[in-house]
Amino acid sequence: MDTTLSAQIVYQRPQSLTEATMHYCPGCTHGIAHRLIAEVMDEMGIRERSIGVAPVGCSVFAYNYFDCDFVEAAHGRAPAMATGIKRLLPDRIVFTYQGDGDLASIGMGEIVHAAGRGENISVFFINNAIYGMTSGQMAPTTLPGQKTTSSPRGRDVETMGYPLRMAELLANLDGAGYVVRRSLHDPKNIRMAKKAIRLAFETQLRGLGFSMVELLSTCSTNWGLSPLESLKWLEEHMIPYYPIGDFKVADALKEIKL
Amino acid sequence: MAKELLKGNIAMAEAAIRAGLEGYFGYPITPQTELLEWMSERMPALGRAFLQAESEVAAINMLYGAACTGARVMTSSSSPGISLMMEGLSYIAGTEVPVVIIDVVRGGPGLGNIAPSQGDYNQIVHGGGHGDYHPIVLAPASVQEAIDLVVLAFDLAEKYRTIVFVMADGNIGQMMEPAELPPMRPIKSEYPHWAVRGAMGRERRILSSIYIDPKDEEVTNYRLMQVWNQIQANEVRYREYFLEDADTVVIGFGTAGRIALSAVRAARAEGIKVGLLRPITLSPFPAPQIENLIQRVKGFLVVEMNAGQMLDDVLKVVKGRVPVEFYGRMGGMVPFPDEILAEIQRMSREDIPLDGDPRQRWMKRLAPVIHWQN
Ligand SMILES: Cc1ncc(C[n+]2csc(CCOP(=O)(O)OP(=O)(O)O)c2C)c(N)n1
Ligand code: SF4
Numbered sequence: 001m002d003t004t005l006s007a008q009i010v011y012q013r014p015q016s017l018t019e020a021t022m023h024y025c026p027g028c029t030h031g032i033a034h035r036l037i038a039e040v041m042d043e044m045g046i047r048e049r050s051i052g053v054a055p056v057g058c059s060v061f062a063y064n065y066f067d068c069d070f071v072e073a074a075h076g077r078a079p080a081m082a083t084g085i086k087r088l089l090p091d092r093i094v095f096t097y098q099g100d101g102d103l104a105s106i107g108m109g110e111i112v113h114a115a116g117r118g119e120n121i122s123v124f125f126i127n128n129a130i131y132g133m134t135s136g137q138m139a140p141t142t143l144p145g146q147k148t149t150s151s152p153r154g155r156d157v158e159t160m161g162y163p164l165r166m167a168e169l170l171a172n173l174d175g176a177g178y179v180v181r182r183s184l185h186d187p188k189n190i191r192m193a194k195k196a197i198r199l200a201f202e203t204q205l206r207g208l209g210f211s212m213v214e215l216l217s218t219c220s221t222n223w224g225l226s227p228l229e230s231l232k233w234l235e236e237h238m239i240p241y242y243p244i245g246d247f248k249v250a251d252a253l254k255e256i257k258l
Numbered sequence: 259m260a261k262e263l264l265k266g267n268i269a270m271a272e273a274a275i276r277a278g279l280e281g282y283f284g285y286p287i288t289p290q291t292e293l294l295e296w297m298s299e300r301m302p303a304l305g306r307a308f309l310q311a312e313s314e315v316a317a318i319n320m321l322y323g324a325a326c327t328g329a330r331v332m333t334s335s336s337s338p339g340i341s342l343m344m345e346g347l348s349y350i351a352g353t354e355v356p357v358v359i360i361d362v363v364r365g366g367p368g369l370g371n372i373a374p375s376q377g378d379y380n381q382i383v384h385g386g387g388h389g390d391y392h393p394i395v396l397a398p399a400s401v402q403e404a405i406d407l408v409v410l411a412f413d414l415a416e417k418y419r420t421i422v423f424v425m426a427d428g429n430i431g432q433m434m435e436p437a438e439l440p441p442m443r444p445i446k447s448e449y450p451h452w453a454v455r456g457a458m459g460r461e462r463r464i465l466s467s468i469y470i471d472p473k474d475e476e477v478t479n480y481r482l483m484q485v486w487n488q489i490q491a492n493e494v495r496y497r498e499y500f501l502e503d504a505d506t507v508v509i510g511f512g513t514a515g516r517i518a519l520s521a522v523r524a525a526r527a528e529g530i531k532v533g534l535l536r537p538i539t540l541s542p543f544p545a546p547q548i549e550n551l552i553q554r555v556k557g558f559l560v561v562e563m564n565a566g567q568m569l570d571d572v573l574k575v576v577k578g579r580v581p582v583e584f585y586g587r588m589g590g591m592v593p594f595p596d597e598i599l600a601e602i603q604r605m606s607r608e609d610i611p612l613d614g615d616p617r618q619r620w621m622k623r624l625a626p627v628i629h630w631q632n
């Protein structure tokens with residue numbers, strides 16, 4: 001009886017990621033989001049025809065990590081820039097990667113109109129309820145009562161308004177083909193997130209309109225928690241406010257079995 | 259191709275299409291809107307990209323993305339819209355991608371009005387967006403020149419990987435004149451080595467305006483300045499009228515230059531030795547030509563449809579060596595040839611001081627013209 005086992009690779013860097021070491025803080029979920037997108041690009045074989053649009057935020061250097069063509073937008077303008085690219089090159093896969101300040105605050109106009117037009121782009125929206133890059137100010141997604149460096153006593157909705165639920169908001173628009181919210185706080189949710197990323201790209205490939213996956217994410221550094229505590233905080237505080245779910249799924253997508 | 263009666267805005271739009279325009283992104287604003295409307299009809303019919311953006315902020319960023327594909331792309335707007343585009347302009351400059359922008363300037367500041375003006379000179383020629391960058395700025399004085407400059411704009415933008423503005427005014431945009439359009443050029447079939455179009459069988463490409471290490475950003479700025487030096491050395495354009503024996507030279511661009519030409523002709527008929535220098539490139543500025551004139555003229559008269567924005571550039575060249583006078587109308591008012599003629603006549607009669615501020619002297623003379631009450 002032969003008892004030797006052949007070595008089997010079960011986990012490696014997706015081809016769509018470069019060898020560059022990521023600059024994200026330890027435990028930051030930006031890295032997970034990058035990896036999931038890259039895995040899906042590999043699986044779909046779209047790396048060579050994808051063009052990414054990076055935001056201004058902690059993921060400003062996303063273009064260093066994806067092994068595909070990339071451009072870097074002004075703060076919040078990624079959907080407009082992606083629109084320009086997609087309109088010139090309709091058969092390329094164009095995606096943006098944006099934080100909550102980028103997408104839901106300064107870039108609110110651009111994202112709403114991209115969705116409204118049914119722009120055939122895919123948007124990966126990292127909602128970490130804070131401005132990571134500028135070291136922890138209040139974001140439009142900061143939860144009521146959440147302390148940040150610009151809401152030091154906690155977000156007071158009387159003066160600072162209420163958090164924005166972007167997936168729900170954009171799903172209302174007729175141009176949206178696929179709009180869902182997922183979370184990156186545990187393996188099960190990460191697997192669900194990956195499927196959603198796949199469906200977002202499928203939406204674009206099939207010309208079904210605007211697609212967005214909102215990814216609930218952590219920012220341990222600016223939340224002032226350990227990476228593990230951050231995952232718990234996300235689960236306990238963010239998910240009740242930002243429920244995981246499908247808010248818009250075009251009929252043609254429902255037949256896709258992954 | 260034969261001459262036809264063409265409206266400036268439409269002529270500029272069609273000229274861009276014939277220059278091989280692949281994508282247009284814009285937002286309606288008077289007095290530029292016919293340009294966008296023409297694009298909305300023609301571009302889709304030709305299978306090219308047209309999009310009415312939700313704002314000028316979006317339009318310029320769509321243009322930015324489209325330019326990254328290496329295609330010929332443009333937007334157009336008028337003053338308040340150009341103000342909104344300043345963010346994108348700075349990013350485009352920092353990324354070194356070519357774009358063409360038509361500004362049909364209107365009266366300001368603020369909402370102002372829709373009458374012709376040259377009040378955007380400073381915000382375009384001297385930046386507006388953050389950082390050091392220099393767009394090429396072309397100023398047509400007729401519909402035909404607008405057509406020719408739009409075509410040239412694309413060639414220059416690609417040659418230098420820079421922003422090229424065609425700065426017209428409401429007058430050029432709205433006026434109808436006989437003019438000839440260029441033949442249709444094919445869309446380009448090869449794209450530049452930096453274009454982001456998908457990494458098919460090649461290394462990935464990145465287009466960005468970030469150089470996080472100041473050392474790299476300084477090198478980038480140096481490269482931008484070197485390109486600008488080349489542009490300054492090679493691309494100055496202007497028209498001269500009656501300069502051979504002129505002892506007084508009027509300097510004016512666009513519509514103001516055209517009106518000044520009528521005044522110069524009238525003055526010549528009276529025997530006054532006056533000529534006109536009409537800058538076509540406001541940036542690079544025809545400083546060497548002005549410098550040459552200083553040696554042999556008695557004085558300059560700068561005429562603009564603003565409060566003397568180009569005047570400052572003229573003064574910088576002249577450096578007090580000969581008298582400079584200024585005459586401008588503002589806020590959408592257009593000077594009549596007679597007003598400029600009166601200035602020329604006055605300069606031929608009076609001794610104009612070398613010192614003092616031409617803008618202050620002009621304000622005193624303008625006060626009764628506009629019925630200013632204090
Ligand atoms: C026009 C402009 N305004 C402000 C900034 C500063 N700024 C950079 S990133 C950022 C917020 C980023 O937060 P988010 O989009 O949530 O991304 P995160 O870092 O949390 O991933 C801000 C305000 C900028 N770069 N440009
Ligand atoms: S600051 Fe926050 S969002 Fe940014 S890399 Fe660190 S943990 Fe991630």
Ligand SMILES: [Mg+2]
Nearest residue numbers: 099100130132
């Ligand atoms: Mg954030």
